[in-house]
Amino acid sequence: MEQRSEWDAIVVGSGMGGLVCAAYLAAGGRSVLVLEQHDVAGGSSHVFRRRRAYEFDVGVHYLGDCGPDGILPAIFSGLGLDGRVRYRAMDPYGFDRIALPGLTVDVPVGWPAYRGRLVEAVPAEAAGILRFTDVCAAVAAETRALLLAEHAPTPAEVMAGTPATARWGRRTVAELFDHCGLTPRARTLLAAQSPNYGMGPHQATVSQHAAVTDHYLRGAYYPEGGGQVMAASLVEALEAHGGELRTRTRVARIRVADGAVTGVELTGGEVLRAPLVVSNADYSRTVLELVGEEHFGRRLVDRTRRATMALPFATLYVALDKELADRPNANLWWYRDGDIEGAYQRLAEGRIAPVPFLFFSFASLKDPGARNVCPPGHTNFQVMTLCPPDYAFWGVHDGPAAGERYRRNEDYQRRKAELTEAMLSAAEEAIGPFREHIVHLETATPLTHERYTLTTGGTPYGLAQWGGAGNRPDTRTTVEGLHVVGAGTRYGSGITGAAVGGLACAAQILDRRLLPETHRGVRLGDPDLLPERAAGWDPLAVSRGARRRDARGLAGIG
Structure with a gap:
């Protein structure tokens, strides 16, 4: 042809x-x-598929507003x-589970229920939490209304219809935290899902945080x-x-x-x-x-x-020859401590050991019985963490998009092996032992992502x-x-x-x-x-x- x-x-x-x-x-x-x-x-x-038995999603871990x-x-x-x-709904009473030392919060659908869970978790900070979530909910509602407006609004109409966005939209999440007088523990709870946009509270704007939070609070789904x-x-x-x-x-x-x-x-x-x-x-x-x-x-x-680019991910693709017992149909956001801003600061400095936080996505729970995900009685899940943003962390100079061959680079292999082990150890801290049941394990680094998508620094989130x-x-x-x-x-x-x-x-x-x-x-x-x-x-x-x-x-x- x-x-x-x-x-x-x-x-x-x-x-x-x-x-x-x-x-x-x-x-x-x-x-x-x-x-x-x-x-x-x-x-x-x-x-991508492995062993004619497992299919792994690269970037679709859950969708909101479906x-x-x-x-x-x-x-x-x-x-x-x-x-x-078609979209399968995740648990509306807790589609995301946030786990901090001594504290677990299941994130439900809807702003009112979300506020209630947070206040119940840290009642001493109720006033600051309510102030923070009120601002975010208002900014998100204004943004959505503009997107769905039947005619293109004039600048005057935009200003009149977006007072919360005008005041807070371009300010950072950290500034709003300060305004609300929140402690590091409350900040960690509120920003726990920030790896969804690859930026910490000192870099992400209130508009970005509000839009992503609202997106999932409208319901979490998996295709x-x-x-x-x-x-x-x-x-x-x-x-x-x-x-x-x-x-x-x-x-x-x-x-x-x-x-x-x-x-x-x-x-x-x-x-x-x-x-x-x-x-x-x-x-x-x-x-x-x-x-x-x-x-x-x-x-x-x-x-x-x-x-500058948003932070990239490293991902473990894991298949087990058994089912994980008693897990809800929810993602897990696991944090080693209650200081998320400190964790992002260490990432910016190129320090990732010990692993500060992990995101777990359980594909075999989200799409149960799907023949493409895994065989019956097996488990398919991914474990992810954000990585430092520079090539030097991985021992390379120009990156795969520029044609650099890196996979046999000894510094890269060593760093990848170290991070894989650190993530596995942290994952077992979070959900218990599972290594003896691993039948497939594969690590994708930011360089892997860049090789396939040609994104600068291997981030899926674009410009920071x-x-x-x-x-x-x-x-x-x-x-x-x-x-x-x-x-x-x-x-x-x-x-x-x-x-x-x-x-x-x-x-x-x-x-x-x-x-x-x-x-x-x-x-x-x-x-x-x-x-x-x-x-x-x-x-x-x-x-x-x-x-x-x-x-x-x-x-x-x-």
Whole structure:
């Protein structure tokens, strides 16, 4: 089949933001090509398989706000994907368990219940906790109202409708802690889920913290069949509306002439033309490498060069030949002590021993009986911790995105082995002994994540600081026809943040208020065009794109 070389739009990268944007542009009548350097689409939402028995999610550990009024289901429904992604609710009375020495708090759905649990846990700090959560709830409500507004609000309307955000939105969480007079123990409880956005209280803004907290307090869910189902569904919508996904295709350059994009150049030299390019690549790499700083203003380039990234993760992927007894369907946030700000400070200094905190995600509890997760009677779970942000911690200089070979580097291997052992020891402190039942153990470092997604520093969360506090770029750039999506934009990180950003980008291009439209039930996509899913439908195969769907090398289950 001959490959076409001209398109209305080319999307570089197939993370959640890129796929959502591409699918909506295709449903809106544009010819769209998505280019992905990895073997499968999905970015941080993709999965991998081991031993023909276990499937591990890379980045989808839980989703918030997937009920009847949810934003993420609305985005998928707008493409005609109703029912193609189903969401399993986690325990509404405690979807996150926060464990500090001598104190355990189960986080329930809803702000009132959440406040009640926190006050019950530390009653001496009730006044400060209520003040803190009142501010966060107000900021979150204002932000959501702006996103779902039927018309674009004027600056005056924004100011009038967001008093809490105007006062607190761009200030740090630590400043609000200070204002509320909270102790380190209460601060640790309130910020325990901050690794969900990869920043500590002295770096994260109140708006960021409020949005993520509110997201999960609207209900915590897990996609039935795992995260790859989400990416595969978007690929189906893209292809059904005439778009194309090409995997194993790396873009070397986004071409610009006379201040406007003209297309892209691939690593092999092939040139593909389009008057519109949407980069789902890492924002800093987009500006400084793919496009080139000569095409942007000096202030933007300086800001991008000075930008810092959110912290990256190290992850243990664990399979056991037994079930974990008496565990609720909840994540576990385990803290060694009650000083979260001290833990982040030690990370900033490159100190991680002993491991200060761990996040546990139990996939086999969230999707029970799923044949892709693990065999009956087995357990599939991940253990994660944040890592220092620099390459020097791992004994490397340039990183895998720049082509550095690191996996046989002795310093890297030693550090990885040390961290694996430290995380295993801490994990057994948290949930009890399990090593003798391990049948698969694999460690992914930030360099692993960078190798597959090409994100700066291996973080899934994008920019931490880009100029002033809370600043992040919009999806529209100063280069005509160039847009950006993904975890680095102002719409936030995580699956839903990236999806909202992708939809916002498509809305700018199509000149429509797509999020309010889809939230009230409008469809751009035609469900009758979508393919039927036969028995044995494999989202990993679909996510390779139509041209490579039947290519060799795809891992199976069972």
